[in-house]
Amino acid sequence: MTQKILDFNKLAHELLPKGSGYDSCIACGLCSSGCPAAGFFGMGPQHFIRMAMLGMNQELATTPWVWTCTQCKRCLYICPMNIDVSLLVGAARGAWPDEKKPQGIMRSCEAQSLNSSTSAMGLTSEDFIEITQDVLEEIKAEDHRFNTLQVPFDKKGAYFVVNQNSREPGVEAEEMGPLWKILNYVGANWSYTSKGWAAENFCMFTGSDAAWEKMVTQRVDAMNELGASVWINTECGHSLYALWKGIERFDLKANFQPGNLISYYAQWIREGKLPVNSDWNTMGLKFTLQDPCQLVRKSSGDPAAEDLRFVAKKLVGADNFIDMQPCKSANYCCGGGGGFLQAGMREQRRAYGKRKFDQIAATQASYVLTPCHNCHSQIEDIGEYYSGNYHVVHFWTLICLSLGILGQQERRYLGPELENLGLVPGDINAKT
Amino acid sequence: MIRETRSIQTQLAIVGTGLGGLAAGIFAKYRGIKSAQVGHTGAITYTTGYFDLLGGLLGEQILDPWQGLSSLKKHYPKHPLVRIAKEDIHKALNLFNKELNNMGIGYSEPGNTNLMALLPSGVCKPTISVPLTMLAGVKAKEAKSPTLLIDFVGLQGFSAVEFVANLKKSWPLLTAQRIAFPDMIEGQQVFPEVMARALEVPSTRQKLAETIKPFIGNAKYLGLPSILGINKPDLIHNNMEELLGVKVFEIPSIPPSVPGMRLRELFEQKFVDKNVTLIPQHKVEHIELNDDGAKLFFKDPFGDIEISCKATILASGRFLSGGLKAEQQNIVETLLNIPVTQPTGRDDWYQEKYFDPKGHNINQVGVEIDNNFRPLNTKGEPINRRLFAAGTIIAHQDWVRQRCGAGVSLSTAYQAVKYAAKVLD
Ligand SMILES: Cc1cc2nc3c(=O)[nH]c(=O)nc-3n(C[C@H](O)[C@H](O)[C@H](O)COP(=O)(O)OP(=O)(O)OC[C@H]3O[C@@H](n4cnc5c(N)ncnc54)[C@H](O)[C@@H]3O)c2cc1C
Ligand code: SF4
Ligand code: SF4
Numbered sequence: 004m005t006q007k008i009l010d011f012n013k014l015a016h017e018l019l020p021k022g023s024g025y026d027s028c029i030a031c032g033l034c035s036s037g038c039p040a041a042g043f044f045g046m047g048p049q050h051f052i053r054m055a056m057l058g059m060n061q062e063l064a065t066t067p068w069v070w071t072c073t074q075c076k077r078c079l080y081i082c083p084m085n086i087d088v089s090l091l092v093g094a095a096r097g098a099w100p101d102e103k104k105p106q107g108i109m110r111s112c113e114a115q116s117l118n119s120s121t122s123a124m125g126l127t128s129e130d131f132i133e134i135t136q137d138v139l140e141e142i143k144a145e146d147h148r149f150n151t152l153q154v155p156f157d158k159k160g161a162y163f164v165v166n167q168n169s170r171e172p173g174v175e176a177e178e179m180g181p182l183w184k185i186l187n188y189v190g191a192n193w194s195y196t197s198k199g200w201a202a203e204n205f206c207m208f209t210g211s212d213a214a215w216e217k218m219v220t221q222r223v224d225a226m227n228e229l230g231a232s233v234w235i236n237t238e239c240g241h242s243l244y245a246l247w248k249g250i251e252r253f254d255l256k257a258n259f260q261p262g263n264l265i266s267y268y269a270q271w272i273r274e275g276k277l278p279v280n281s282d283w284n285t286m287g288l289k290f291t292l293q294d295p296c297q298l299v300r301k302s303s304g305d306p307a308a309e310d311l312r313f314v315a316k317k318l319v320g321a322d323n324f325i326d327m328q329p330c331k332s333a334n335y336c337c338g339g340g341g342g343f344l345q346a347g348m349r350e351q352r353r354a355y356g357k358r359k360f361d362q363i364a365a366t367q368a369s370y371v372l373t374p375c376h377n378c379h380s381q382i383e384d385i386g387e388y389y390s391g392n393y394h395v396v397h398f399w400t401l402i403c404l405s406l407g408i409l410g411q412q413e414r415r416y417l418g419p420e421l422e423n424l425g426l427v428p429g430d431i432n433a434k435t
Numbered sequence: 436m437i438r439e440t441r442s443i444q445t446q447l448a449i450v451g452t453g454l455g456g457l458a459a460g461i462f463a464k465y466r467g468i469k470s471a472q473v474g475h476t477g478a479i480t481y482t483t484g485y486f487d488l489l490g491g492l493l494g495e496q497i498l499d500p501w502q503g504l505s506s507l508k509k510h511y512p513k514h515p516l517v518r519i520a521k522e523d524i525h526k527a528l529n530l531f532n533k534e535l536n537n538m539g540i541g542y543s544e545p546g547n548t549n550l551m552a553l554l555p556s557g558v559c560k561p562t563i564s565v566p567l568t569m570l571a572g573v574k575a576k577e578a579k580s581p582t583l584l585i586d587f588v589g590l591q592g593f594s595a596v597e598f599v600a601n602l603k604k605s606w607p608l609l610t611a612q613r614i615a616f617p618d619m620i621e622g623q624q625v626f627p628e629v630m631a632r633a634l635e636v637p638s639t640r641q642k643l644a645e646t647i648k649p650f651i652g653n654a655k656y657l658g659l660p661s662i663l664g665i666n667k668p669d670l671i672h673n674n675m676e677e678l679l680g681v682k683v684f685e686i687p688s689i690p691p692s693v694p695g696m697r698l699r700e701l702f703e704q705k706f707v708d709k710n711v712t713l714i715p716q717h718k719v720e721h722i723e724l725n726d727d728g729a730k731l732f733f734k735d736p737f738g739d740i741e742i743s744c745k746a747t748i749l750a751s752g753r754f755l756s757g758g759l760k761a762e763q764q765n766i767v768e769t770l771l772n773i774p775v776t777q778p779t780g781r782d783d784w785y786q787e788k789y790f791d792p793k794g795h796n797i798n799q800v801g802v803e804i805d806n807n808f809r810p811l812n813t814k815g816e817p818i819n820r821r822l823f824a825a826g827t828i829i830a831h832q833d834w835v836r837q838r839c840g841a842g843v844s845l846s847t848a849y850q851a852v853k854y855a856a857k858v859l860d
C-alpha cells in the first residue's frame with residue numbers, strides 16, 4: 004500500500020463546523036501552548052493548521068506526529084475559534100499504509116477482530132467466563148460474606164449491561180472483584196455478555212473508520228441482543244467514548260443508553276445505597292484525580308467532573324482531596340490516549356506525560372485516582388519513570404475499602420500503609 | 436449517552452468571561468446578587484496582566500490617569516470612562532483588586548499615578564495596577580538597579596538580549612543571559628505555560644534557581660518572562676526570591692502568555708459559590724428578551740442549558756472574542772443584532788498610517804448605551820429595560836491606543852451591575 008495524500012484544508016472545510024474551519028485560525032497559539040504533544044517532530048496543533056493552510060499535504064500525510072496526538076481535544080476546548088485538530092489527525096492516521104502504522108496499535112486492533120469477544124488481548128469468550136468463575140470462587144473462599152455473589156452472563160432482563168476491559172481478566176483478574184462487590188452491594192440488576200464483552204477499542208486509534216465501525220457494530224449487536232437499558236463500561240472513559248461516539252458516527256441503532264459508572268456511584272451514594280465515608284483515612288492520605296478527557300471533556304462535560312469530585316471527596320474526605328491544575332474539562336491528557344501506550348513511541352509518550360507528572364507532583368498527593376484504564380497505565384508508568392511518589396488507584400478499590408469489603412488480593416494498587424487496613428480477620432470463615 | 440436538559444434560574448445572567456464579564460460577576464457577588472455567567476476564550480487570555488486605566492491620549496503618554504480623564508472628556512465626550520464618576524471608577528478598580536487578592540493573585544493597589552511597567556519589547560507603558568510578581572520590575576527600572584534578565588532556550592517572542600539592547604542607554608546595569616529551563620527537551624519550542632506549570636513543583640523551582648545562580652553576580656534584581664506559576668504565582672515568586680536571594684520580577688511575554696491564563700483559571704476555581712454559577716468555555720447561542728428579563732440558550736456536552744434571569748449584562752467583547760463581527764461591508768453585534776456605531780464604509784475602518792495618533796476608526800466601534808448602561812436601538816431607546824452592556828463592546832473607546840482596556844471593562848461592569856441591581860429590587 005502506498006501513502007494516500009489527503010487535501011487537509013479541503014477536508015477541514017468538509018468535516019468542521021462552519022466558522023471553525025482552519026481559515027478562521029487567528030494564530031494565537033493557545034492550542035499548542037496547552038498541548039503536551041506540541042514540539043514532537045517539529046509539530047503541534049497550530050503547526051498542523053498552518054501547514055494545512057499552506058497546502059503542505061505531503062508533510063502532513065507523513066509526519067509521525069499524528070501518532071503522538073492523543074486526540075484529547077484540549078486544543079479544541081481552549082481555542083477561541085473552536086477549531087478541532089484531532090479530527091484531521093484521525094484522517095491522517097487512516098491514510099497511512101497499514102504496514103507503516105505503529106504495529107502495536109495495529110496488532111491490538113487485529114486481535115479485537117479475531118473472534119466475537121472483541122478482546123485486544125486475544126481472550127476468547129470462554130477464557131473470560133472461565134477466569135471470572137475462578138476469581139469468583141476465590142472471593143467466596145476468602146470471605147464467606149460473598150457466598151451468594153454472582154457474576155451473571157447473558158442474563159435477560161438485566162438493567163445494566165457491563166463491559167470489562169481485557170486488561171483485568173488478562174493480567175489482573177482480582178481487580179474485577181471490587182466492581183462485582185459494589186454492583187452486588189447496591190443490588191444492581193446487571194449482566195456481562197459473552198460476546199462483545201471487551202471494553203477497549205484500539206481500532207478507533209488506527210484511523211480506519213471501517214475497523215472502528217466493525218468493532219462498535221459487533222458490540223452493539225451483542226448488547227442489543229441482551230436488551231438491557233443502560234450500558235456501563237467499568238470506570239473507563241476511553242471505552243465509553245469509543246463506543247458511543249462510534250454509535251453516533253456510524254449511525255447505529257442501539258437499544259440501550261451509554262451511562263458512566265462514576266455518575267452511578269454518585270447516585271448510589273446520594274440515595275444511601277452505597278454508604279461510603281472517609282473514616283478509614285485516619286492518616287490523612289492526600290488524593291488527587293485524573294479527569295479522563297474521554298469521559299469529561301469529550302463526553303459528559305463538567306457534570307461528570309462534578310460527580311467524580313463528589314465521589315472522591317466522600318471517599319477520602321474533602322480536606323484530603325486536592326485538585327490537579329488545570330482540571331475538569333480543562334484537564335490535560337496524561338499521554339495514555341489515542342493508542343499512545345501501544346504505539347511504541349516511548350520517549351515521546353513519556354515526554355508528553357511529563358506535563359501530567361508535574362501537575363501531579365504539584366499537588367503533593369500520594370494517590371492518584373484514575374477511573375480510566377489508559378490513564379491508569381500511563382500515570383503509573385510516568386510515576387515510575389520520573390521517580391514519583393504516588394500510587395494509582397481505581398475508584399472501586401477505595402469504595403470497597405471504605406465499605407470494609409476489600410479483599411487481600413484486591414489491593415495491588417494500594418500502598419503499604421493500606422495493605423491490611425480493614426481486612427476481615429483471616430478466621431472470619433471459621434467463625435461461622 | 437444519557438443527557439439532561441438543565442434549567443438555571445438566576446437573578447443576573449452575564450454573557451462573557453473577559454475582564455468586563457468577570458468584573459461584573461465580582462460586583463454582583465459583592466452586592467449579593469445571584470448570577471450565572473457563560474463565556475469562552477477572549478481578549479483577557481492575551482493580556483499582559485497589567486490593568487490599564489488611561490495610559491495614552493492623542494499619541495501622548497498619560498502619567499496621571501485621573502487628571503487624564505478630564506482631558507479625555509474634552510476630546511472624547513462620548514467615551515464610556517468619562518460617563519462614569521471618578522469615584523465609581525475608583526471603587527470599581529479597588530473592589531476588583533481586593534477580590535483578586537482575596538482569591539489568590541496579588542495585584543498592586545491602584546494609586547494616584549500610573550506605574551511605568553515593562554513590556555516584552557523593552558519599552559514601558561503607563562498602567563494603574565500590576566501583578567505583584569511584576570512590581571519589582573517597575574522599581575528596578577526606576578532606580579536603574581543592577582539587574583540580570585533571563586530568557587530561555589526554545590522560548591519564542593521573548594529575547595533578553597533585545598530587551599537589554601533597547602534599554603541599555605537608560606539602564607546601563609541591565610544584563611542578559613539565556614539559559615535552558617530544567618528538564619525540557621533539547622531543540623524543542625518551549626512555551627511559557629509549560630514552564631509556569633512546571634514551576635508549580637517545588638523541586639523544579641530549586642533546579643531553576645540552581646541554574647540561574649551562577650549568573651547573578653552583582654545583580655540586585657532578576658527579571659524573567661512571566662512563568663512563575665499559574666495557580667500560585669505569589670507563593671512561587673516569594674519562593675524564588677528566597678532561593679535566589681535577590682528581588683525577582685516577571686515581564687509579560689507575548690501571547691500565548693501566562694497572566695491571562697492565571698486570571699481565567701483563578702475564576703474557574705475560586706469564584707464559584709452557591710450564588711455564582713460559571714460555565715466556562717461555552718458561548719450563548721441565542722437570547723430571548725422579555726418584560727421580566729431574558730432566557731439564554733446553549734448546549735454543553737451533557738445537553739441543553741437554559742438560563743432564566745431577571746436581568747442580563749452583555750459583556751461579549753469585540754472581534755477577537757466574537758461579541759462583534761465584521762461582515763463584508765459592516766460590523767454587526769452577534770447575539771441580539773444590536774445596532775453598532777461604526778464608520779460608514781470599510782474604507783474608513785483604518786487610517787492610512789498604522790501609527791496615526793488619532794487611532795483607527797474600527798477601534799472605536801461598539802454599541803451605544805444610555806446613562807443606565809443599557810444598549811440602544813436605532814431610535815436611541817433602550818432595547819430592553821433589563822438588558823445592560825459592559826466592557827469593550829461599548830462604543831467610543833479605543834483601548835488599544837488609549838491604553839484603557841481594564842479601566843473601561845471594570846468601570847463599565849461596575850455601572851452595569853449598579854443599574855441592573857436597581858431593576859432587580
Ligand atoms: C493582546 C492583548 C493585550 C492586552 N493587554 C492589555 C493590558 O496590558 N492591559 C489592559 O488593561 N488591557 C489589555 N488588553 C485589553 C483587555 O484584554 C480588554 O480590554 C478586556 O479583556 C476587555 O474585556 P471585555 O470583557 O470587554 O471583553 P473580552 O475580554 O474580549 O471578553 C469577551 C468575552 O465574551 C465572550 N463571548 C463572546 N460572545 C459570546 C457569547 N455569544 N456567549 C457567551 N460569551 C461570549 C468571549 O468568549 C469572552 O469571554 C489587551 C488585549 C489584547 C488582545
Ligand atoms: S487556539 Fe485556535 S485560533 Fe489559536 S492558534 Fe490554535 S487553532 Fe488557531
Ligand atoms: S488533541 Fe490533544 S494531543 Fe492532539 S493536538 Fe489537540 S491538545 Fe494536542
Ligand code: SF4
Pocket residue numbers: 073074075240241294295296297298335336337338339340341375377378381
Ligand atoms: S488516556 Fe486518559 S487522559 Fe489521556 S486521552 Fe485517554 S482518557 Fe484522556
